[in-house]
Amino acid sequence: MKIIRKLALGFAVAAATHITYAADTGFDMQTVDPEADRIALQNYYKSRFPDTELADYVNGIYSVDADSREQWVELEEFPPYEFDVEKGEELFNIAFANGKGYADCFENGGIGIRHKYPYWNKEEGTVKTLEQEINECRVKNGEEALKWSKGPIAQISAYMAWTSRDKVFDIQIPEDDPRAKAAYLEGKKFFYSKRGQLNLSCANCHLQGSNIRIRADLPGPQLGHVTHFPVFRSKWGELGTLHRRYSGCHRDSRSDPLKPQAEEFRNLEYFQSYMSNGLVANGPGARK
Amino acid sequence: MNKGLIIAAVLALAPTFAAAESFQNAFEMNRAMYGKGHVFTWQGKQYTTQHEEEAEAAVKATKANAEALLDKAKAKNAEVAELGYEWKLTRGLLKEAQTAIDEGDYQKALNLAAQAKYHARMGIQQYHYAQANWHLAVPQ
Amino acid sequence: MRKLSTSLCAAGLLAMVTAGSAIADNHDDQIALGKAVYLDKSRGNCISCHTIADPDANLAGNQGPPTLSMKTRFPDKRKLRAQIWDASKNNPLTIMPPVGKHWILSEEEIDAVVEYIYQF
Structure with a gap:
């Protein structure tokens, strides 16, 4: 079986060398x-x-x-999604236990900013999404993070998107x-x-x-x-x-x-x- | 007709990448056309269309052999996971293989571990293929 | 997997050849298996992309060419088998999964699909 492993490795190396040739515009x-x-x-x-x-x-x-x-x-x-937008607005406006809210975490109080996401965050060296910053806002203010896929986080995101309707996407790559x-x-x-x-x-x-x-x-x-x-x-x-x-x-x-x-x-x-x-x-x- | 011997001979015969690649092509073409258990000739020698993993599963069905192949399959799957190309069903196959070992059905365990290991190996191949060829799909 | 296990248990080629002729004796069974694989979402799911003139095949998709005139298009049945086994060999960008190469179907299931579609 040793030979087999060598052969498999051979393929991997052969495939890897293709990368250099593949570089095209x-x-x-x-x-x-x-x-x-x-x-x-x-x-x-x-x-x-x-x-x-x-x-x-x-x-x-x-x-x-x-x-x-x-x-x-x-x-x-x-x-x-009408109900979700309404629910999202409600959730967006409920203050955290420390008295702060989502509006304090985002530019323009979180209104009309959806089209700027995701963006490149230079300090953190990573792409930041809207949902990610919704949760970061919560955690920073002593609240539990929400589950990512559905429910409240989707509703809050839906409300924020609703307030951004018709704004033109303008994603920057600095x-x-x-x-x-x-x-x-x-x-x-x-x-x-x-x-x-x-x-x-x-x-x-x-x-x-x-x-x-x-x-x-x-x-x-x-x-x-x-x-x-x-x-x-x-x-x-x-x-x-x-x-x-x-x-x-x-x-x-x-x-x-x-x-x-x-x-x-x-x-x-x-x-x-x-x-x-x-x-x-x-x-x-x-x-x- | 000893499968083990044929396969060992095959692989010893692949001294360069080019030869290895063309053997791989010949193997895949024959497997694709005839399924497993077909004998074909490549550069004057005879080989069977049996996957490496199928050969590994064609050993004596003992607990030790089943465990050894399962370990190899797990290691291979860890390798493909590291590349971000793990397949969806592989971990399920590994679990089923473990269950078969626990129940004393070593042949079943060998077969499942062989399939899992094959899937992991194909995932690794797929990763390397994608690295080299993904650009072909981009509209220009 | 059932069939796969059987074949793997077989000690050598002779046993596989014997199994092969047993299948040939049950050509109707093989076609029934091929049809089941063609239609079943968790098996071949060929119907998701290829229309076929089988009254049981409803709402087929059209990502791929229709399954028709197979004998004319593939006079060599082995070439048809190879196309199913790994369509990406001839077209690396194809959406069609390599059902043999990626062990999505067993070799026996692929043989059965070939027999089933070769009627159309």
């Missing part, structure tokens, strides 16, 4: 160009779905599939800290890498597979993918965060799924949100 720290990525993605969708206006991609699958759009427009007349660009690159790489027993990348379904049926489901496009989160998903029967969806997708590839707010997911959110720059925040959303 936009795939390593020297060449990665987020703006070029964003334009290329928009052009990809322009040629894929020439009838869809760019601004409409915030509506996900409903921007490209007329049939399901009709049902969705009806659904939006009495939005299923030039003065190369780690920010590295985080973006990691997120981009995560999106396009095949993983799990089913050998699926995010791109398999949400880029090349956009609007093509998987059984009765239509995967949404990657452009505008994150603008409407958190979402009330009919399949869940409740509201959930973006990272809840990430974990579910990751599991669907038959990977051992990462936990919400894992660094890989935050980098992915950073990449995906940058791709949505120029589009408006329209969360919370309703999805099948």
Whole structure:
């Protein structure tokens, strides 16, 4: 069996050496160009779905599939997330035991800031998400952290998104800290890498597979993918965060799924949100 | 027809990466076309389409052998987890293998451990493939 | 896994060859297994992406090409088997999971799917 192990190692080394040859424009720290990525993605969708206006991609699958759009427009007349936005506002305004509140932790009292998340935090050297800072605000003020995926944290996030509707996403990748660009690159790489027993990348379904049926489901496009989160998903029967969806997708590839707010997911959110720059925040959303 | 001998001969024959790769191609093509237990010829020698792990499970079904293969499978899975490419069902297979050992069904344990180890090995291969090729999927 | 265990228990190739002809004797059973694998979400779930003219196949997806004219498209049944075993060999970006290479289905299940779809 020793020989077998050597052989396996041989493959690993052979594969590793390919990395150097693979370096092409936009795939390593020297060449990665987020703006070029964003334009290329928009052009990809322009040629894929020439009838869809760019601004409409915030509506996900409903921007490209007329049939399901009709049902969705009806659904939006009495939005299923309405209760959650109200509940979120209530929770947002309840003071902590120390008398402080969420408004004290965020710029502009937490109103109309959703479209600035996630952002690169230079001091901490990491990507920060809105949900992460909601919990950090709690902990800093002596409260317990909330569970990441659903319930109160999703409701508070939904309220904050609601107050930010129609603000244009403006995710920055600061030039003065190369780690920010590295985080973006990691997120981009995560999106396009095949993983799990089913050998699926995010791109398999949400880029090349956009609007093509998987059984009765239509995967949404990657452009505008994150603008409407958190979402009330009919399949869940409740509201959930973006990272809840990430974990579910990751599991669907038959990977051992990462936990919400894992660094890989935050980098992915950073990449995906940058791709949505120029589009408006329209969360919370309703999805099948 | 001794499987062990054929496989040992196969692997000794792979002196360079290029040769290893083309053996891997030949192996996969034959496994893909014929399933397991098929005999094929590569560079003048005969081999079977049996996975390394299937050979490891084709030992005497004893507690010691089952435990040894389970340990190897666990180690391999720890390796792929470290790379962030662990598969969803592998830990379940490892647990089932342990249960089979506890119940004295050593052949079942060997088979499950073999599958788990294979999954982990493929996950590692998948990781390296992704590192080298992920860029191919990006729209330009 | 049941079948896999059986084959692994087999001491050598001879036993596998014998098992192979036993399967051939039960071609109808094999086709029934192939159909079950094709339709079952937790097994092959081929229906999620490939339409097929089987009255029991409802709401098939269309990520992949329809399962039709298989004999014309794959005169060599072995090539069809290989395509199912690892579709990423011919198209590295494919959405189709490598059901054989990643041991998602057993080799016996793959043989059964080949027999099932070869009728269409």
